[in-house]
Amino acid sequence: MSNRITRIQAEGLRSLRDLVPKPRLTVLLDPEGEATRDLVTLFTLLRDLAHGRLQQSQVLDAVDGPVTLVLGVDDYDYTVALHRFPDGRWRVVQEELSLLAGISLPFVEPDSPRDEALLSTLPTGPTVRMDDTEAAWLGEIADRASRAMNGFLRGFRIQPAESFDANIPFIFLEERDVDLPANAVWDRVQSARAASSRIPVLLCTPSLALAGAFDLEDVLRA
Incomplete structure (x- = not known):
């Protein structure tokens, strides 16, 4: 995994919408600093999700409505949607990993929101080896992609x-x-x-x- 960021998308933050970074070096000229603050929120929140720390995260304190984030890294797109519920807690209502081959891996069942992202349960490390069936092969690809995305997000600061x-x-x-x-x-x-x-x-x-x-x-x- 080369860790090339291909896509940044946010809904529910103040000023950040879509950003397509350059292949290796991206310089964002941000005179007002608003997009920078949103990028800090986006990556900090994704890191908290990768560590299983949504309920301890403070970056959403100033956000009222639902938030949807999309991060593309190499051939993978990680999408997560968060809603604040009447009890005041933020929960994951959508979480999926999309692969370039057209495979989409939903991590959250409809109408079954999670307190923490499932990605946090797939830590970095060796890919789990499976048998030679097609289903196992796809499972191995999913495991490799999930672990790579988790490691990428945990490394952010x-x-x-x-x-x-x-x-x-x-x-x-x-x-x-x-x-x-x-x-x-x-x-x-x-x-x-x-x-x-x-x-x-x-x-x-x-x-x-x-x-x-x-x-x-x-x-x-x-």
Whole structure:
């Protein structure tokens, strides 16, 4: 699994709707910071779900309506929908993993919401080996995909753009300064480019100078 993010979609957050990242390095120019906050919410919530910590998560405290998130990684799309119930608890009402081959794996039965995502019960690790039947082969593919997605989501954390650890599946960098000195811009660009040669990098910044120092094809505007 190369951990290439192919799709980010959100419904129910403030400003984020659809984002198609670049293959290795994506620089999001976000002058108001609203899309950055939504991306932080999205990835933090997905990480909490992968750890089985929905009921302890605080990122939905400011959200009222239902939330649906879609994250595409390599050939897999992970979709999860959350509703707040009358008792005040958020629950998973839809959860599925879609594979490029057209196979969709629903994890939640209709009208049977879960307190935690099923993905959290499929930890990272070796794929379970099965027999040679077609059903077992599909089950093995599903197990491999679920474990890979779980590992990807568990590895997420927000890091400052000036100093970060690259020993994770995906780097989310946040640059909060608008006015950066030229040497800082140079350092940020070189560090992000070097890291993106090995793993996907998403850098969010309000700085026109920093975004302008990257190649134009790497930059998206919120």
